[in-house]
Amino acid sequence: MKILIAPNSFKESLSSVQISKILAEELGKEKNFQSILLPLSDGGDGFLEVLEFIYGNELIKQEFPVEFSGEKFSAPVLFNISGKEVFIESAEVIGLKKLPQQKRNPLLINTFPLGKLILDLLNLKNSDSVPFFEKIIIGVGGTSTIDFGIGAVNALGVKFLDIHGNEVEPIPENFLSISDILFPLSSNHSAIQPFNHSIIKSFNSSILTCIVDVQTPLLGENSAVDLYGPQKGASKHDLEIIKKGIEKIVELLIKKNFITDSTYINGAGGGLASGLKIFFDAEIVSASNFIFEKILAEKELSDIDFLITGEGRFDIQSFEGKATGELIKKFANKEKKIFLVCGKIENDVKNLLPENVQCFQLIDLFKDEEESKLKTVEGLKSIASKIKEIILK
Missing domain, CATH: 3.90.1510.10 (Glycerate kinase, domain 2)
Known part of the structure; x- marks a missing residue:
């Protein structure tokens, strides 16, 4: 199974490259999984x-x-x-x-x-x-x-x-x-x-x-x-x-x-x-546009089975030209499961997500947002393990 891992960075926590590697390492424990890492950037940090x-x-x-x-x-x-x-x-x-x-x-x-x-x-x-x-x-x-x-x-x-x-x-x-x-x-x-x-x-x-x-x-x-x-x-x-x-x-x-x-x-x-x-x-x-035309265009993604993407805070602005939101739109009609992994997902945007998106929030794993930032690595590993279980069902 091919899994595209394409997160954005979590501000004041981890870069998109770090997040990609953490998720890939956990998913890599299953031999039948082939992870393709494509960390995202909106032009800012990282x-x-x-x-x-x-x-x-x-x-x-x-x-x-x-x-x-x-x-x-x-x-x-x-x-x-x-x-x-x-x-x-x-x-x-x-x-x-x-x-x-x-x-x-x-x-x-x-x-x-x-x-x-x-x-x-x-x-x-x-x-x-x-x-x-x-x-x-x-x-x-x-x-x-x-x-x-x-x-x-x-x-x-x-x-x-x-x-x-x-x-x-x-x-x-x-x-x-x-x-x-x-x-x-x-x-x-x-x-x-x-x-x-x-x-x-x-x-x-x-x-x-x-x-x-x-x-x-x-x-x-x-x-x-x-x-x-x-x-x-x-x-x-x-x-x-x-x-x-x-x-x-x-x-x-x-x-x-x-x-x-x-x-x-x-x-x-x-x-x-x-x-x-x-x-x-x-x-x-x-x-x-930079990511899709310059980077994604050079990758063969037609046979991807699952997509994992995300960012620190997913809100209404995520669908206003930001990389994570645009990637979700790109895969929305491809009948492929999308896992959205974020620090926090604002309630007002959840209803805008396509049906093939399943959400995971770090704040659901810890007592508050501050602890979730301190334990981001631990939280990502836990979420990756849950995603692995869902895929294998």
């Missing part, structure tokens, strides 16, 4: 780990120096030689995991370090220091920032000026002071112009691709700022300042004909992907 697991020796890892919120460290990037691509995980540069709780304040930090890393790569493009690449693919998710990507585009040469023409440090706290936007060579909006200098003459509009985990709009009702801001350390007062500041920049962009008042602004990574798209014509690709 994005590079998943790519390493899937592509293996096809990838070359290099470390680049980064400075974020006063801390210096190295961030990994992966080069795919055959695909002429380089992969970046935003969470490895500006992620929540890079900041202790007391330093999380999205008013005072921005995406500049990520833009600087992109610029470092572009500086080395066509040199002997790095493998040749034509695309930079950025996993956007798990960030500690909510700056609309303004810090990143600043690192790439865009300047933000106050009413007196002085350059403004582009952190959300200062956004309301911004009155003008200045490009390095031209005020005319072009994906090529901001990069059209000596180090990037080969730049084209499709060099940047952002893999996003959510379709939630950055602003408006039920915005990404409101939904994800609190977990990034923002108070209600902070959120209002951030929203008003981003709205001010959006107004400027409309005046300069960069966007229209109806332009959809994706909220992934605190608006990082949308900022790179608006200023530098980056392509935005949903994580599920």
Whole structure:
């Protein structure tokens, strides 16, 4: 029997690669089971780990120096030689995991370090220091920032000026002071112009691709700022300042004909992907499309008998473009049993699941959610054992 094991990560607990291996080890005790491991990523924490697991020796890892919120460290990037691509995980540069709780304040930090890393790569493009690449693919998710990507585009040469023409440090706290936007060579909006200098003459509009985990709009009702801001350390007062500041920049962009008042602004990574798209014509690709078109397409899955998938918290947003929800949709009509293994499954989404889905929650095995996080490995082994019994019946 062939079992596809394709979970997403459990935030603040285990990566999707770790979860896949734990489930496979337990199921592997039955000799008639053949497990195919395909850990998922929505572009956030563990994005590079998943790519390493899937592509293996096809990838070359290099470390680049980064400075974020006063801390210096190295961030990994992966080069795919055959695909002429380089992969970046935003969470490895500006992620929540890079900041202790007391330093999380999205008013005072921005995406500049990520833009600087992109610029470092572009500086080395066509040199002997790095493998040749034509695309930079950025996993956007798990960030500690909510700056609309303004810090990143600043690192790439865009300047933000106050009413007196002085350059403004582009952190959300200062956004309301911004009155003008200045490009390095031209005020005319072009994906090529901001990069059209000596180090990037080969730049084209499709060099940047952002893999996003959510379709939630950055602003408006039920915005990404409101939904994800609190977990990034923002108070209600902070959120209002951030929203008003981003709205001010959006107004400027409309005046300069960069966007229209109806332009959809994706909220992934605190608006990082949308900022790179608006200023530098980056392509935005949903994580599920990336997985299905780039990874699943290369796998032979027609003869799969069972699917095991899951994530830390499965809720209504899981069906809004996230990898786990999209995988369930993909297998919903294939008359194959799907086992959904999660830390917690919200009640309002259970009725939306196809009939061939059987649910397992870690919180059902322990006294509370906190204990389930501490004993995730134990819980996963127990669930895998139950799944094995069900399959063998």
